[in-house]
Amino acid sequence: ILVLLLGSGDTRGPPGFKYGIVLDAGSSHTAMFVYKWPADKENDTGVVSEHTMCDVEGPGISSYSSNPLAAGTSLEHCLNQALRDVPKEKHTGTPLYLGATAGMRLLNIADPQASDAVLRAAAATLKMYPFDFRGAKILSGEEEGVFGWVTTNYLLENFIKRGWLGEWIQPQKKTLGAMDFGGASTQITFETMDTIENPRNEVMLKLYGQAYKVYTHSFLCYGRDQVLKRLLSKFLQAESYQETVSHPCWPMGYNKSLLMSSIYDSPCTLKERPSLALNTTVTLVGTGNGNLCALHVSKLFDFTNCSFSHCSFDGVFQPKVSGNFIAFSAFFYTVDFIQTVMGRPVHLPSDLKDAAETICATSWSKLLLKAPKLEKRLPDYCAVSTFVYLLTTKGYSFNNHSFPNIAFQKKGKPDSSSEDAMSLQAQLPPQAHLLSTGTPSCGDVQGLSLPRRRHFWFLKLKHCSKNLGSSQNSGWVFSSKKLSCS
Numbered sequence: 095i096l097v098l099l100l101g102s103g104d105t106r107g108p109p110g111f112k113y114g115i116v117l118d119a120g121s122s123h124t125a126m127f128v129y130k131w132p133a134d135k136e137n138d139t140g141v142v143s144e145h146t147m148c149d150v151e152g153p154g155i156s157s158y159s160s161n162p163l164a165a166g167t168s169l170e171h172c173l174n175q176a177l178r179d180v181p182k183e184k185h186t187g188t189p190l191y192l193g194a195t196a197g198m199r200l201l202n203i204a205d206p207q208a209s210d211a212v213l214r215a216a217a218a219t220l221k222m223y224p225f226d227f228r229g230a231k232i233l234s235g236e237e238e239g240v241f242g243w244v245t246t247n248y249l250l251e252n253f254i255k256r257g258w259l260g261e262w263i264q265p266q267k268k269t270l271g272a273m274d275f276g277g278a279s280t281q282i283t284f285e286t287m288d289t290i291e292n293p294r295n296e297v298m299l300k301l302y303g304q305a306y307k308v309y310t311h312s313f314l315c316y317g318r319d320q321v322l323k324r325l326l327s328k329f330l331q332a333e334s335y336q337e338t339v340s341h342p343c344w345p346m347g348y349n350k351s352l353l354m355s356s357i358y359d360s361p362c363t364l365k366e367r368p369s370l371a372l373n374t375t376v377t378l379v380g381t382g383n384g385n386l387c388a389l390h391v392s393k394l395f396d397f398t399n400c401s402f403s404h405c406s407f408d409g410v411f412q413p414k415v416s417g418n419f420i421a422f423s424a425f426f427y428t429v430d431f432i433q434t435v436m437g438r439p440v441h442l443p444s445d446l447k448d449a450a451e452t453i454c455a456t457s458w459s460k461l462l463l464k465a466p467k468l469e470k471r472l473p474d475y476c477a478v479s480t481f482v483y484l485l486t487t488k489g490y491s492f493n494n495h496s497f498p499n500i501a502f503q504k505k506g507k508p509d510s511s512s513e514d515a516m517s518l519q520a521q522l523p524p525q526a527h528l529l530s531t532g533t534p535s536c537g538d539v540q541g542l543s544l545p546r547r548r549h550f551w552f553l554k555l556k557h558c559s560k561n562l563g564s565s566q567n568s569g570w571v572f573s574s575k576k577l578s579c580s
């Protein structure tokens with residue numbers, strides 16, 4: 095996701111290794127990645143030889159709105175690890191970034207001052223370290239979508255690869271679409287030849303001299319956690335905010351009491367927020383009714399209004415999906431649950447639908463027997479599987495023909511159980527490369543990324559810095575419209 099703009103000065107470091115640190119501040123959690131690659135003083139090419147990562151303890155930084163300083167403190171454990179992972183003499187020359195996604199986009203809507211305070215606190219912590227701090231920023235949904243797409247294709251060497259003689263070649267391969275299902279938003283991004291009727295969904299990319307027309311959209315409030323909140327809110331509304339309410343997506347035998355405020359603390363549920371006191375509790379009773387669950391889940395989408403020739407949902411233009419796709423994050427977690435816990439293959443949309451119905455009809459005690467370790471998320475697989483089914487079929491319009499082109503893959507673990515994922519994994523380069531186009535021309539991108547890591551990458555844009563607009567003073571390149579130079 096994270097794009098790193100290095101000025102020419104950065105490429106002239108002493109020979110040896112170079113390092114970079116990236117913090118992915120997601121809605122549900124923050125992860126830190128430390129990258130290492132040999133710095134070649136000649137042309138700055140080399141193979142990434144090592145990286146480490148660290149999971150920040152506790153929730154995502156957006157959860158610290160009432161105690162922003164703690165957001166900063168939460169990062170210290172991982173940053174202390176980074177002090178050990180990067181040799182001391184390299185500390186000052188090691189760029190450090192923090193990129194926040196939809197959790198912070200939501201907080202920025204709900205309470206911009208709190209969101210600023212959280213970002214400031216995070217930045218203040220990062221600045222206490224000797225690294226070269228380059229900024230802490232909230233990525234836009236489009237940036238998040240496009241960076242996920244570029245990373246996916248970069249890892250698969252779809253843009254450029256090393257030939258036998260060490261030369262860079264353009265493989266002329268088709269690119270892979272990317273679908274990310276996070277905690278607070280979901281993104282779909284793919285290359286298309288069709289007209290993109292809404293310019294907001296069009297991103298022209300020029301990578302390694304090749305132009306790509308990419309469709310992208312990020313649906314805020316359609317991440318897994320926000321979807322679950324919106325569903326709760328729908329059930330409460332359906333039963334006029336009584337003290338006890340049935341939850342058709344939760345399994346029979348599962349009940350839970352929740353504080354109303356935990357449902358209505360988000361802009362995603364603001365519309366249904368009751369005027370009564372939010373510090374009361376409501377008890378939800380699982381009824382395991384798959385049909386009713388699906389009816390409510392489908393009401394989370396607006397499939398009717400569309401001012402374009404075709405929409406996915408909520409009036410958002412989308413061309414016909416084309417080519418192969420990779421679906422990660424909660425797409426993977428959901429399908430992986432269906433395959434490994436429920437023991438069902440997912441090849442066609444009907445497999446997903448049947449699996450969702452089976453999960454919804456399975457009682458809480460039976461589910462617990464199947465997967466005792468997954469207790470925390472177990473009650474929600476019925477709703478989430480149903481959601482993924484509706485999103486991919488009715489929303490994105492995958493059908494029997496195109497659905498099998500989706501590989502559900504967790505980038506981060508090579509020992510995936512999915513066959514498709516395995517074959518995809520096998521295509522990943524054994525090690526990622528620090529790419530160089532030799533003599534980059536305007537708009538060419540030099541990048542560094544790592545396989546088996548979730549969309550994290552550095553991009554180095556040479557000769558373009560002057561043209562890339564407003565945010566470059568922070569060291570970031572965020573050009574959501576056109577990433578090219580004129």
Ligand SMILES: Nc1ccn([C@@H]2O[C@H](COP(=O)(O)OP(=O)(O)O)[C@@H](O)[C@H]2O)c(=O)n1
Pocket residue numbers: 119120121122123154195196197275276277278279317318319423424427428471
């Ligand atoms: N093993 C896991 C890990 C996360 N998740 C959930 O998957 C969703 C997306 O996770 P993520 O790490 O991509 O989310 P962000 O923090 O990036 O928004 C969240 O709701 C997580 O709670 C899951 O279902 N199973």
Ligand SMILES: [Ca+2]
Pocket residue numbers: 120121195276277
């Ligand atoms: Ca994420």
